[in-house]
Amino acid sequence: MSGQNGQAPAELLSANNITALFDSVDAFLFDCDGVIWKGDKLIDGVRQTLDVLRSKGKKLIFVTNNSRRSRRQYAHKFHSLGVSVSEDEMFSSSFAAAMYLKVNNFPQENKVYVIGGEGILEELRQAGYTGLGGPEDGEKRVQLKSNCLFEHDKNVGAVVVGLDPHINYYKLQYGTLCIRENPGCLFIATNRDAVGHLTDLQEWPGAGCMVAAMCASTEKEPIVVGKPSTFMMEILSKKFQIASSRMCMVGDRLDTDILFGQNAGCKTLLVLSGVTTQSTLQDPSNNIQPDYYTNQVSDILELLGQ
Amino acid sequence: MSGQNGQAPAELLSANNITALFDSVDAFLFDCDGVIWKGDKLIDGVRQTLDVLRSKGKKLIFVTNNSRRSRRQYAHKFHSLGVSVSEDEMFSSSFAAAMYLKVNNFPQENKVYVIGGEGILEELRQAGYTGLGGPEDGEKRVQLKSNCLFEHDKNVGAVVVGLDPHINYYKLQYGTLCIRENPGCLFIATNRDAVGHLTDLQEWPGAGCMVAAMCASTEKEPIVVGKPSTFMMEILSKKFQIASSRMCMVGDRLDTDILFGQNAGCKTLLVLSGVTTQSTLQDPSNNIQPDYYTNQVSDILELLGQ
Numbered sequence: 001m002s003g004q005n006g007q008a009p010a011e012l013l014s015a016n017n018i019t020a021l022f023d024s025v026d027a028f029l030f031d032c033d034g035v036i037w038k039g040d041k042l043i044d045g046v047r048q049t050l051d052v053l054r055s056k057g058k059k060l061i062f063v064t065n066n067s068r069r070s071r072r073q074y075a076h077k078f079h080s081l082g083v084s085v086s087e088d089e090m091f092s093s094s095f096a097a098a099m100y101l102k103v104n105n106f107p108q109e110n111k112v113y114v115i116g117g118e119g120i121l122e123e124l125r126q127a128g129y130t131g132l133g134g135p136e137d138g139e140k141r142v143q144l145k146s147n148c149l150f151e152h153d154k155n156v157g158a159v160v161v162g163l164d165p166h167i168n169y170y171k172l173q174y175g176t177l178c179i180r181e182n183p184g185c186l187f188i189a190t191n192r193d194a195v196g197h198l199t200d201l202q203e204w205p206g207a208g209c210m211v212a213a214m215c216a217s218t219e220k221e222p223i224v225v226g227k228p229s230t231f232m233m234e235i236l237s238k239k240f241q242i243a244s245s246r247m248c249m250v251g252d253r254l255d256t257d258i259l260f261g262q263n264a265g266c267k268t269l270l271v272l273s274g275v276t277t278q279s280t281l282q283d284p285s286n287n288i289q290p291d292y293y294t295n296q297v298s299d300i301l302e303l304l305g306q
Numbered sequence: 307m308s309g310q311n312g313q314a315p316a317e318l319l320s321a322n323n324i325t326a327l328f329d330s331v332d333a334f335l336f337d338c339d340g341v342i343w344k345g346d347k348l349i350d351g352v353r354q355t356l357d358v359l360r361s362k363g364k365k366l367i368f369v370t371n372n373s374r375r376s377r378r379q380y381a382h383k384f385h386s387l388g389v390s391v392s393e394d395e396m397f398s399s400s401f402a403a404a405m406y407l408k409v410n411n412f413p414q415e416n417k418v419y420v421i422g423g424e425g426i427l428e429e430l431r432q433a434g435y436t437g438l439g440g441p442e443d444g445e446k447r448v449q450l451k452s453n454c455l456f457e458h459d460k461n462v463g464a465v466v467v468g469l470d471p472h473i474n475y476y477k478l479q480y481g482t483l484c485i486r487e488n489p490g491c492l493f494i495a496t497n498r499d500a501v502g503h504l505t506d507l508q509e510w511p512g513a514g515c516m517v518a519a520m521c522a523s524t525e526k527e528p529i530v531v532g533k534p535s536t537f538m539m540e541i542l543s544k545k546f547q548i549a550s551s552r553m554c555m556v557g558d559r560l561d562t563d564i565l566f567g568q569n570a571g572c573k574t575l576l577v578l579s580g581v582t583t584q585s586t587l588q589d590p591s592n593n594i595q596p597d598y599y600t601n602q603v604s605d606i607l608e609l610l611g612q
Binding site: 039040041142144145146147148149150164165166167168169172173176177192194195198199200201202204205206208209210211212213214215216217218219 | 345346347448450451452453454455456470471472473474475478479482483498500501504505506507508510511512514515516517518519520521522523524525
């Protein structure tokens with residue numbers, strides 16, 4: 001039986017198929033929100049599962065579209081939840097944005113305007129770049145008076161747009177002017193998620209919301225560095241020297257995590273602990289089928305008989 | 307010679323063709339920004355031109371995508387610039403949004419959430435509706451804490467999105483929740499202009515920016531009531547009992563004004579006093595050709611030999 005686009009429907013992860021999956025990969029890539037944690041709470045059994053995977057020699061890598069934190073801040077969050085994860089194992093879209101500039105030899109003397117959080121600014125600094133905007137522009141207001149000119153820095157060579165709960169018209173105009181008026185200015189989106197669980201209880205507009213606003217005013221399309229773009233895979237497979245075919249991407253979203261894994265040539269495992277329900281997965285309108293699905297990360301442990 | 311899409315290239319308005327245009331129409335429809343005024347300054351010769359057109363029995367109608375003012379506020383602006391225009395002659399996208407609800411029998415007991423300015427709220431009130439949001443929510447902030455639930459009014463049956471220089475995350479989440487969670491909630495856009503001359507000296511992100519943000523978070527497309535949608539034409543041709551083929555739409559934008567005129571079956575006249583330059587008009591990539599073009603509205607007067 002094959003799915004809508006010729007994809008075989010996802011197999012429920014079971015004691016019968018887990019060994020084949022486990023033996024076929026050297027690394028597990030985990031999304032974070034809805035997979036590892038919900039808000040500030042670790043999902044049951046995650047700590048033990050990660051420990052067992054490590055003890056069996058699997059490389060663990062964490063790949064998140066959430067750009068609000070830097071890798072250092074993510075490592076700190078893991079630590080505060082009692083899980084040991086190093087900065088080197090973290091790949092956030094904030095880091096990916098800085099890496100995109102680096103691998104494309106973006107000049108250090110050019111500045112980067114940020115519509116987004118402190119995580120992006122920190123990653124830019126780590127990569128040796130000067131970021132402008134971000135939280136600092138969160139309370140700025142515009143003057144809509146005759147003969148008032150809104151000035152922007154002509155040395156801004158890239159605008160990075162991510163999730164920004166402090167979005168305002170000042171930032172939209174600043175970013176728009178840079179992209180429209182500074183020759184060659186890059187327009188980089190951390191990701192285009194429609195919504196995200198910024199709090200436990202409900203979803204909130206995601207980075208896709210700010211990115212779409214900028215697309216509309218600039219009439220341009222961005223370079224997307226987060227999932228489902230495979231840019232992060234290029235960086236991480238080079239770093240760890242593991243072929244993507246020997247990786248399993250574990251995530252809760254079909255259109256970012258699972259599509260990213262498929263685009264990159266990984267095995268894919270959907271967990272139902274986040275935004276995707278089993279009925280969404282099995283709805284005829286869904287044309288993204290992971291290789292496997294299961295309720296939550298700790299099922300791996302149980303099915304392995306650990 | 308015909309243009310890209312088989313459209314004849316625009317003719318320069320001249321003493322040779324103006325009589326034919328003048329005699330073929332009973333009404334002139336004018337866009338405002340870039341046609342009648344720039345910011346708070348009337349464009350040279352506009353007052354005299356409008357006077358002569360009226361004295362020759364032409365009906366004057368003003369059709370603007372700018373939703374920041376109500377019709378009453380526009381009539382007041384005209385008056386302050388020394389031009390007599392009545393509310394009845396004004397068609398703004400703020401009015402169109404309220405009219406859309408009215409002609410579709412939107413229940414008076416349902417509420418309307420507004421991402422936009424006071425003009426929309428005033429038109430809603432005039433039409434007997436209760437608007438929420440708008441300027442009043444401009445300084446509201448969100449709480450992104452665990453167990454904090456962002457509440458929205460379950461009686462909101464429509465969200466109207468227009469240009470909003472006070473856009474923030476509170477409004478984006480409020481509008482998104484109404485559209486995603488209130489059954490049958492309408493999503494209405496006043497217009498989708500990419501940018502607009504909010505000040506004399508430069509362009510600023512337009513309503514299209516706020517509309518795109520909402521499209522991204524709701525994953526829905528809006529009903530657009532402003533130009534180039536012909537919804538306003540349905541209202542105004544019924545009101546004045548003039549066939550659209552006996553009207554000439556005068557505007558400075560190809561993708562809103564001229565396209566609106568063409569979609570509605572009017573004659574079209576582009577003026578170069580606003581956002582469109584002659585080189586944009588004549589660029590091979592432009593596939594919207596008005597019937598005529600001229601520098602500014604007052605050329606009509608001059609060419610008529612008045």
